[in-house]
Amino acid sequence: MSDPLGRMTWTQLLVPHIVLIALFAVAVWIANIMLPQQEFNSWMTPLNMLLMFGLLEIVLLGIQALFWAGRFRTLGRTLNRITLKPEEEIALPWQDKAGELGQLSNVLKRVRSAIRSKDAMTQTCNETKRQLEVESAARQIAEEAQQLTGALFSHVRAGVFFCTPQGLISQVNPGFVTLLGHTVDFSVGRNWQELLLPEHAELYQRIMSALVCDGHWEGHASLMRADGHVVMTHFSAHTILDQQSRSKQILCIMQDISEQKKAEHSLTQLTQYDPLTGLLNRSSFLQRLGAAQAQTGAERSLILLHFGVDRLKTINDTLGHSMGDQVLRTLTQRVRAILRENDVLARLSGDEFAVLLPVNYDVVRAGTMAPGLSEKVLNVLRQPVPLDGGEMHMKVTASLGVAIAPRDGDSSDALMQAADMALHGAKRAGRDRSLIYTPALGHEAALRFDIEQGLRKALEKKEFEVYMQPLVEAGSAELKGFECLLRWKRDGSRPVSPAIFIPIAEEIGMIERITEWIFLESMPHLAMWRRATQRDLFLSINLSPRHLLRDDLVSKLREAARSHSIPPSAIILEITEGGLVGGLDFVRERIQQLVMQGFLIAIDDFGTGQSTLGMLTELPIDKLKIDQSFIRNRIPDDPDAVKVLEAMLALTHGLQLHVVVEGVETVEQARFIRARNPQALLQGYCF
Template identity: 35%
Template sequence: MSLTYILSIILRLFTLAWAVNLLRRIRDWRIGLLTIMLTVILGIQVFPLFGAWSSDWVLENGSGDFYWLAASGTMLLAFIFLGGAVTEHRMTRSRLFKEEQAFKSLYEHNPDAVYTLDLEGRLLASNPACLSILGYEGHDFKNRTVFEVVVEEELEKARTHFSAAVNGNPQTYELLVYHKDGRRLALQVTNVPIYADGVVVGIYGIAKNITEQKAAEHERVLTTQKYQDLLETIEAVVWEGNPETFEYLFISPQSRRILGYTPEQLISDHAFWQSKVHPDDFEMMMSYCKQEVAAGRSHTIEYRMIAADGRTVWLKDFVTVVQENGVVTGCRGIMVDITARKLAEERLQHIAYFDVLTSMPNRTLFEDRLSLEMARSRRQSQTLAVLLLDLDRFKYINDTLGHAVGDELIRAVAERLQTCVREGDTVSRIGGDEFTLILPDLRSPQDAVSVARMILQRMTAPFVIEQNELFATCSIGISFFPDDGADLSTLMKNAESAMYRAKERGRNNYQLYTTSMNEDAMQKLSLERYLRKALGLDEFVLFYQPQVNVQSGEIFGVEALLRWKHPTLGMVSPASFIPLAEETGLIVPIGEWVLRTACEQIKSWHAAGYGHLTVAVNLSARQFQQEDLVEMVQRVLEETSVEPRFLELEITESVTMHNVERAIVILNELKNLGIRISLDDFGTGYSSLSYLKHFPIHTLKIDQSFVRDITTDADDAAIATSVIALAHSLNLQVVAEGVETEEHLRYLAARGCVEMQGYHFSRPLPAQEIEALFQSGKTFAL
């Protein structure tokens, strides 16, 4: 056996093993088939080698050994080459596979639409995003062109760009298309031609959905436009300036509207702007702004500028200082026209300290000045007087002629008061029809008295307002500092006490404060406190005064009169507490109690057999102003089961004169209930006979002031006789009050007045004594 032969066998075996291994790695069927054929040939060639086996060992055994060695080596080289080729082929396929996968991933997972079109625009292929963006399924585009989803107004543009791409020119453009649900989408489309053998065979394209981007751009445009409109319409000037020179770099167009200057005027000429700042404000404004900008502080400042038309314009400048890394790099701000606010503040300042109607100092300024004058008088040991003045019967004028006339009267009074004082004196209107005067530096109290007398004298002249000649008197109270009060509150309180004393003494006069006035005021306060509790404590009682027909001698009715029996004060005079009840409004609940109690009493007397009796109840002015007066009276009648014809309500002339039309309405409503109406104290008020015929009254009552001296005073006798005649001519019942003597009785009866009441017949009595009078059977015939 030669070594060459053995080497051939080894090479053949190695080659066979390589071939088998190579065969396992081959995936291409063609190369695999070639490898199998070579492997089979190699296997066939290996077996003859073993058939020539010999036990003799030589280097070589003729030329045949070299042939086998060469053939085996060649076969090995062929398989090595084939293996290399297979390896390279596998590597190439692997690389291509990876590239294919990468492209496929890019194609399928690309968020943008990737598609291929034919030359007619039909969709040949697309990635999932393409259909997803449009909301379609794959079958929706079968045999359809992409032009079918293009918005109508963009169709021509789409065709133009597609044709350009078909002609070999890549195109990028924006296009509006329809989503499947009808929405419009904005796409950025890129179309490039696909070449084959130098000829365009299709279109490859990418479409990016830019709908949100377009919406954002549109919003930005709107926002920009909005801010531009805001700059042009906002009532403020927006500016940007140089923090070193304070020159404007930008000013919004509103400078023309607010100041009358164009932005160009204020930007180009810094000296021009400086000259338009109010000279009284320029130094302050520049100094403050430089200080704040140097410190890097944003700030606010108010100053004035002279507008192009000469107006003074108040500006409020909100300045923002811009910094970068601690260094001031700019400043910008907003100038707001606050002229209206400044004028309003001035008006409010005036309103806060001056009366709107008269432009006189009001209560606030009056008290401030009085405090200052009192302090000065204290330091200089001087006398100061305070006069508190209140117009008499102003409410009557106001209610009768209206508030417009009342306001004009107040203005006219204010002007007259100004003529009565010195330059350093203060005249104030502190509310309604009340005025105060501060008279400092008095030599004696007589100086204040002289001013008061001058005021009263000048008020006697009539005021002509809207063709009405009006007479307005006043009541004046005077107090002195420091004798009548060391502080403002006490001084004013005492002047008010003096003023009320002037009213009590008939009005149209002045009174100096005395300590007794405070005692009277305290008594009044104490009485009011007791009065507020009296109704709840059942302290009121009703007395009844008989009303007599002197022809028959019978008592036909009674008048209910209120009395107050206090546990400590005893019987309080009606003259003391009735006006106080009117003033405080307590007369309303008290009056309802009186009406209810009188009705219950008359019902009781009717049940006792005195069914002809009527009861008269007085209605005060305050009660007559109640909105629910008629309803209240009707309710009391129903609850007490009294027939309305047995109730007579007495009113005074003055009650009806405040508002004649309303009085007529209310009286008619009461009359329609069946209630009798009597006019009390007739002849003492301010009534007009022209109104009297319109009042639905049943009875006129002659006031006792005319009856008292009827037999001795010709005037009283004439008035009483006239009232009786008037009542008869109007078919009214007439009752004389205050009949105290037989002479009164006979005089009135002789003139046709046969119904009377007064002490000649009976004083007012409690209910029990009235019953005793009924039971006695006493008559009062002539």
């Protein structure tokens, strides 16, 4: 189709006028040649030439107007055909006027209307194009999201399944199969309630009810695998709604948290339970105790038993910690076996345990029940413990303190403090017994704390003194040696009984330093007396059971004697019967080492502890010391005491052991012993 306007350029418009000017100039030039000069000048004045040229221009413009009017009519018809709606044509007031100018104006108006219609059409097309582009992008995003969702459903490690609002599984992912071991064919169509443990059937109802009410549920669920094993999961369920907001499907996601639960359980065991015995630790027990105390009242009490295994450290040091651990495990199993289901047993520290016994009685009735319960616990602890596969047996004892709530404390700390005071009171009373807390124990505890603080400074303040008590042979009344007796004058004036501070020094670990100080203090005096008298006097020194555990014991004693030129045979080491209990093999080995170096061994306080005749024959013992409790204020008037003393004197004679009798305070007592054993050594205020 040709261009209705052709090539309308400025050249087409101007060329006719240039040609007109050229022709007019040629005509003037010809007239100037052809006409006489005077006539030419009269006719061709500038005004006349301007008028003639103007008339020619007007004619030329009219011809051009007629020409371009036809072109514009053609353009108008063409634009009229491409307008969007024919009814949109605008009728102009001069549209019906005749003449070329009217026709030209009509064409121009049509051109403007067509251009406006074309702009509107272009805008509409552009908007339609943009809308199509938006819809296409949305479809692409939806397709990509659907592909991503499908990939996520297929490759996510968590177990995922869809089910109907009635609970029937409709689709599962590979993670579901891996997690539970059920195949797709087996799972689809089944109610997912079958995945739960039978005892958790109510959980299914809770989840489905929550989905109806809230549209979602989240929590922990234990599921049954195909192989019968249980797997702990973090389970979340979400309702998927349709366009009418009705439940269409349920999406369930399961994540295996079995390892996490195991780690949490392990952490709980570490923070709340004792790893050796599996019992509650101290902090957990105190929480239980506090909760139980909050429930006490007029008809509900608590009995707290706080017991410690006697000399556990000696067992550990002599037989090894593995044997000590075996002892503790056996003892806790025995105690646990005699407790009720709601009783609480805990390990508070290395050798200390606690039992919490709630009773539905008032404190008075609970107080009458406590001794029997305490003795029941002590009896199971007294039974020999088999060690090393039953090859050997260890007899173990315990000391036990009792406190009753709410009488003895209104808080867990106060009640524990009361039971602890009673426990230490039982230890001071000789161990292997129980003691019920009384307010008097509080005073004793305060005194004990004061003594403990003083002991820690007594050596530095030089408050200890060593007294030498003579040992005299009964038959000849001849001085044979001395026993070192330790005295403590606190603050330089107040004497403290050894019966009070020695046990405390042993418990706080100071007895070793004190004993070593006694060695250093007494050796120069013994050396001086031996030189002065020219007699083989000996010195008897009490040796703490803790010292038997020291690897450097033999070397230190040997060096102390050698530095003062004292033969080891002039030193008698007194060991209490309690120090020989537990780890007999180790004790025998250590005593044998001392004897091989020349030292003599004596058993102190014979008859008051736990030694046996077998022990007397197995150990290389030189002397037995009969405790003063059999002598003082009893001999010779108490017939029973006389029989016991005669039996012990006969025993030492039969075993060919030297005997030392303590507590001889009167001449009558000395004569009585001399008549039965002239070689006995006498010790007491009589000398």
